[in-house]
Amino acid sequence: MAKRSDNKMLRVSSINKSFGDNQVLKDIDFTVYEGEVVVVIGPSGSGKSTLLRCINFLEKSESGNIYFQEELVENKEVAINKMRQSVGMVFQHFYLFPHMTVLQNIIEGPTQVKKMKKQEAIPFAEELLDKVGLLDKKDFYPAMLSGGQKQRVAIARALAMKPKLMLFDEPTSALDPELVGDVLTVMNKLAKEGMTMLVVTHEMGFAKEVADRIIFMDEGRIVEEGNPDSFFIKPENPRVKEFLSCII
Amino acid sequence: MGYDFSIIFEKFPIFLPAALETLKIAAAAIIVGVIVGLFIAFGRLSKIKIIYYLSTAYVTIIRGTPIILQLFIVYFGLANVIKLDPYPSAIIAFGAHNAAYIAEIFRGAILSIDKGQMEAARSIGMTNFLAMRRVVLPQAFKRAVPNLGNQFIIAVKDSSLASTIAVRELLLKSQQLGSSNFRFMEYLLIAGIYYLIITGILSIFVNKIEKRLAVNER
Numbered sequence: 001m002a003k004r005s006d007n008k009m010l011r012v013s014s015i016n017k018s019f020g021d022n023q024v025l026k027d028i029d030f031t032v033y034e035g036e037v038v039v040v041i042g043p044s045g046s047g048k049s050t051l052l053r054c055i056n057f058l059e060k061s062e063s064g065n066i067y068f069q070e071e072l073v074e075n076k077e078v079a080i081n082k083m084r085q086s087v088g089m090v091f092q093h094f095y096l097f098p099h100m101t102v103l104q105n106i107i108e109g110p111t112q113v114k115k116m117k118k119q120e121a122i123p124f125a126e127e128l129l130d131k132v133g134l135l136d137k138k139d140f141y142p143a144m145l146s147g148g149q150k151q152r153v154a155i156a157r158a159l160a161m162k163p164k165l166m167l168f169d170e171p172t173s174a175l176d177p178e179l180v181g182d183v184l185t186v187m188n189k190l191a192k193e194g195m196t197m198l199v200v201t202h203e204m205g206f207a208k209e210v211a212d213r214i215i216f217m218d219e220g221r222i223v224e225e226g227n228p229d230s231f232f233i234k235p236e237n238p239r240v241k242e243f244l245s246c247i248i
Numbered sequence: 249m250g251y252d253f254s255i256i257f258e259k260f261p262i263f264l265p266a267a268l269e270t271l272k273i274a275a276a277a278i279i280v281g282v283i284v285g286l287f288i289a290f291g292r293l294s295k296i297k298i299i300y301y302l303s304t305a306y307v308t309i310i311r312g313t314p315i316i317l318q319l320f321i322v323y324f325g326l327a328n329v330i331k332l333d334p335y336p337s338a339i340i341a342f343g344a345h346n347a348a349y350i351a352e353i354f355r356g357a358i359l360s361i362d363k364g365q366m367e368a369a370r371s372i373g374m375t376n377f378l379a380m381r382r383v384v385l386p387q388a389f390k391r392a393v394p395n396l397g398n399q400f401i402i403a404v405k406d407s408s409l410a411s412t413i414a415v416r417e418l419l420l421k422s423q424q425l426g427s428s429n430f431r432f433m434e435y436l437l438i439a440g441i442y443y444l445i446i447t448g449i450l451s452i453f454v455n456k457i458e459k460r461l462a463v464n465e466r
Contacts, residue, residue: 058367077375085373095368099386109372112382154368161372 007034008070009165009196015054015064017047024050025061026220032165037197039207042217043243048200049092051217052169055198056080056087069164085113088158092170094150096142102129102153103138109161121160128156132186148179152186159190166190168199204247208232216240255434259425260441266421267442273417274404274446276339281346281403282396288351293358303351310348316409318345323413338410346403353399357392358384390461397454401447408443418442 010032017025024047032038040048053059055066057073057080066073066083073083097105106125110116129135132152142150151171158166168187172180184206191197191210201207207214207228214231216224216239224237235241291303310318323337332340361384369379411420422439426432 056371058371081370081373081375084371087371089368089371091364091368093364095362095364097365097368097383097387099390108382109374112378113373157372 005034008032008067009034009036010055010198011067011070012051012055013065013067015051015061015066017050017054017059017061024220025054028064028220028222030215030222030225032196032198034164034196035194036212037191037195037199037210038213038215039211040198040200040215040217041202041204041207041243042223046217047220048217049169052089052167052198052200055167056084056089058089085161086164088155088161088163088166090151090154090158090166090168090171092173094142094147094154094174096150096153096157098142101139101141102134102145105142105153106157106160109157114161125156125160128159129153131159131189132156133182146179147175148182151175151183155183155186155190165196165198168197168201170200170202172201172203202247204232216243218243249430251433252431253434253437255431256438256441259435260438263418263421263438263442266416266418266439267446269415269417270404270407270442271446273335273338273342273407273410273415274400277342277346277403277407278400280339280343281350281399284343284347285350286354288347289354289358292351292355307348307351310345311352315341315345315406316412319409319413334410334413334415337413338407338415342403342406342410345406346399349399349402350396353392353395354388357388357395360391361387393454393458393461397451397458400450400454404446404450405443 008031012028012030015025015028016023028047028051030038040051042048050059054061057066057075060075068083068087073079096102097108100108103122103125106128107116107118107121110121110124111118126135126138129138132155134149134152134156137145137149137153142153145153155171171187172183175183180203184203187197187199187206188210199206199211209228211228214224214226214228215222216231216237218239224231224235224240231240232244235244288303288306291299292307294300294303319338319341322341323332323334326332365383365387366379369383370376374382407417408419410417411423414420418439422432422435426435
């Protein structure tokens with residue numbers, strides 16, 4: 001179990017974020033180590049997604065710092081863009097580029113951002129598509145795919161940048177129940193390969209099986225943190241007990 | 249005296265040069281309108297206050313005043329400072345006019361693209377400019393096509409106002425020939441048929457583009 005390395009991949013330090021009068025993140029502090037899978041759970045509105053979005057600066061936090069690979073990420077375009085190249089993000093609603101084929105979606109980042117040649121980008125993209133089980137769909141447009149297939153393409157698109165850290169923002173919440181499994185299988189495979197992952201999800205089965213650590217958030221704070229065994233079997237915090245009793 | 253509709257067939261070909269003038273003015277106004285309009289649209293979406301206010305003022309002024317007034321300002325009003333020929337005057341006035349409307353078409357189309365598209369593009373490390381160029385604008389342009397087509401048709405018809413400053417386009421031609429023998433109706437109908445042909449071809453063309461761009465959508 002203990003595959004945790006001592007290398008800090010991501011450190012979130014005293015992040016605060018408000019939307020108007022509503023403070024959604026209150027002094028969030030935690031660290032994700034290289035190779036670790038951290039799952040963030042909690043009731044809706046607890047700030048999980050906002051936390052993820054603050055990490056790659058899609059939302060700007062009011063105070064606090066993000067350290068990526070032990071280096072402070074400055075709140076400047078150049079620094080942020082550089083970090084984003086190494087931090088993959090998967091969204092609840094996929095956000096594939098509808099005017100591009102599956103293959104074009106995947107090579108877009110490598111060719112446009114990293115200036116990789118198409119001849120190099122395409123074989124790698126095909127390799128990734130094979131990994132997510134969609135090589136036969138490479139010339140399809142996103143509109144021709146099911147939700148589960150779209151999400152797997154979105155994962156491949158993020159992986160094409162060869163990220164060191166992957167952020168998943170409720171990746172299965174918008175899917176029909178029978179399609180959730182395919183996406184979780186891909187995520188499971190990634191975790192086994194040693195990818196560092198930070199996952200916001202409501203899939204408790206996935207959390208139990210794959211997570212090295214669980215972070216429970218409520219009302220903008222981290223309420224409890226621990227390995228899945230202790231977390232699910234003997235939670236201490238009453239708020240966690242209440243939450244777990246509602247969903248299991 | 250009654251009408252002699254055989255004149256329509258007989259005189260139809262001699263309107264061709266005037267029709268070409270109409271086409272030229274409309275095409276130039278559209279090209280200027282699209283290029284300037286795109287910049288104004290970005291101005292209207294800009295977070296830089298001064299750029300936003302200037303472009304908003306532009307759109308407000310142009311949309312809030314008659315196109316013929318704008319034409320007269322360029323041709324007669326500016327004459328004390330710079331004396332422009334009718335032809336460039338028409339292109340400047342109509343181009344500036346179309347730019348305001350086309351800017352709003354582009355702005356609406358850009359705003360209609362899901363914010364998630366921009367976020368997804370940024371999340372793979374794209375700069376704002378690259379994400380605009382590669383992800384948002386291609387989708388926005390597609391959504392703008394029907395409205396752009398509509399505006400292009402309006403531009404063709406509005407070009408008839410150039411007759412008031414003696415540009416020898418379709419309407420002026422029919423007025424001149426009409427006043428020579430008082431067969432206004434026949435000559436006006438010829439001009440009307442030419443306008444219908446031009447706008448008809450334009451809408452077929454726009455429909456074709458719309459269909460072609462829709463192939464990757466369900």
